[in-house]
Amino acid sequence: MSADKLIQKLIEMKNPTIAGLDPLAEYLPASMIKSDNLHDKAQAILAFNKALIDVLCDIVGAVKPQSAYYELLGWEGIRVLHETIIYAQNKGMYVVVDGKRNDIGSTAEAYAKAYFETFGADGLTVNGYLGTDGIKPFISAEKMIFALVKTSNKSSGDLQDLKLENGITVYEQMGQLVNNWGSEFIGKCGYSNVGAVIGATYPEQLAEMREKLPNTFFLVPGYGAQGAGAKDIKGAFTKGLGAVINSSRAIMCAYKQQNLPAEKFAEAARIEAVRMRDEINSVI
Amino acid sequence: MSADKLIQKLIEMKNPTIAGLDPLAEYLPASMIKSDNLHDKAQAILAFNKALIDVLCDIVGAVKPQSAYYELLGWEGIRVLHETIIYAQNKGMYVVVDGKRNDIGSTAEAYAKAYFETFGADGLTVNGYLGTDGIKPFISAEKMIFALVKTSNKSSGDLQDLKLENGITVYEQMGQLVNNWGSEFIGKCGYSNVGAVIGATYPEQLAEMREKLPNTFFLVPGYGAQGAGAKDIKGAFTKGLGAVINSSRAIMCAYKQQNLPAEKFAEAARIEAVRMRDEINSVI
Secondary structure (H helix, E strand, O other), rough: HHHHHHHHHHHOOOOOOOEEEEEOHHOHHHHOOOOOOOOHHHHHHHHHHHHHHHHHOOOOOEEEEEHHHOOHHHHHHHHHHHHHHHHHHHHHEEEEEEEOOOOOOOHHHHHHHHHHHHHHOEEEEEHHHOOOHHHHHHOOOOOEEEEEEEEOOOOHHHHOOOEEEEOEEEHHHEEEEEHHHHHHEEEOOOOOOEEEEEEEOOOOHHHHHEEEHHOOOOOEEEOOOEOOOOOHHHHHHOEEEEEEEEEHHHOOOOOHHHHOOHHHHHHHHHHHHHHHHHHHHHHH | HHHHHHHHHHHOOOOOEEEEEHHHHHHHHHOOOOOOOHHHHHHHHHHHHHHHHHHHOOOEEEEEHHHHHHOHHHHHHHHHHHHHHHHHHHHHEEEEEEEEEOOHHHHHHHHHHHHHHHOOOOEEOHHHHOOOOHHHHOOOOOOEEEEEEEEEOOOHHHEEEEEEEOOOOOHHHHHHHHHHHOOEEEEEOOOOOOOEEEEEOOHHHHHHHHHHHOOOOEOOOOOOOOOOOOOHHHOEEEEOOOOEOOOEEHHHHHHOOOOHHHHHHHHHHHHHHHHHHHHHHHHH
């Protein structure tokens, strides 16, 4: 099972974190960008990603490129997304593309093939609003998906926190669907290939869902730049397992926090990744 | 307002339909595909799209490329998506990219820039599961979005049909959010720049939402290959306006229905587009 592959990687690194690769050209040292055209920006971002992967791959087991930041640069960006996936995997990393894809079955099948075959990613985030037949094409023994359950943003409650007639919230209902979708794909580690996205910015709900979904691995955004800290993610874990915590901007732009010049982004990212690892390990 | 631009185009063509461009290489005449590599497949799909646009642009006002089918071909596919958008717009067509994008605010901003600036599309489909702050970055006077409300697939009820404590369903709640999001961007035609996706496969819900959301323009999939007919979409209209009906496979693969060789795909597509236009116009 793909979930086992991810979990073994996290155990091997003694580090339950995933580094978000959501690069905007403005994060990069100006010297890296030859010109303002899409090709040069995309090339600079590829070099930025590779430098980050180089300094992180022996301490962080997984990366999560956010598709939007590559789509922003048109096909040149998508080429760089693909090259980033291959580069990270060649360095031994598990790669989850954050695309939150969703559609009817026939189109979901095209998305699954795109991300798992054409791009060769290990995992993909998806959105389950369309229900079962829009999710099934993404599920297999070889790959992992993470479906949105309770997202990290402020407005996530607009729909997700509403109570249903049956007494549970929309996000709890989505959690139950996620649990059902994964039930035939549970690995040796006890977690299924259908994970859930639950934001660290909602620590109570995170702990609540950990209890309700014992076979569901969590992808937890919101740590770092979005404001959540180590105490907020504690509830996502049982016996040191159960979740992978994402940090994107806090790692990519660690040089800002450390008052270093942008040219030192890679060294600063490593320092932040170690700090984050140790902080999280101290509470789980 | 972008909604006015779309509606004026539909009125000018006397045709409330949008042609889905969801091309799989297997739909194309084998003679168009030089080899099985991604580049040759993508080039063949570009030629296929251009031929369809050429025969449709004087009778159909809008096209909807489905992003998944381009992502399937990696960056070569995205290049072709971009070229297809430009080609269709140069022929006077309104272009809605069907990407069902969704994310937290900062990332939604990157998606909005990607589709509305980098690719220059006129509209984009989005998924509102994340709530208001994930949708706001997509909203402007110049562009249009269509948020999923009640989707056309069989499992759409898994979440969307559930009743909330307040007595309305999840899809009705989403409809109210869509209405609120669009309230400051209502054009001269009376419809806002925040439209809703509602499947023709659920005619009752379509008519019900038409009544509840008088300022929301509908993008209606499900006609044709998914099984819905003209009578099913009648309820989406008020005084001949209110919705644009999508057909993808029934137009792209019309040659199959007409027992023609694949080489005749363009002529067959035009015949089907005219038939569909007349059929829909006869009931609205």
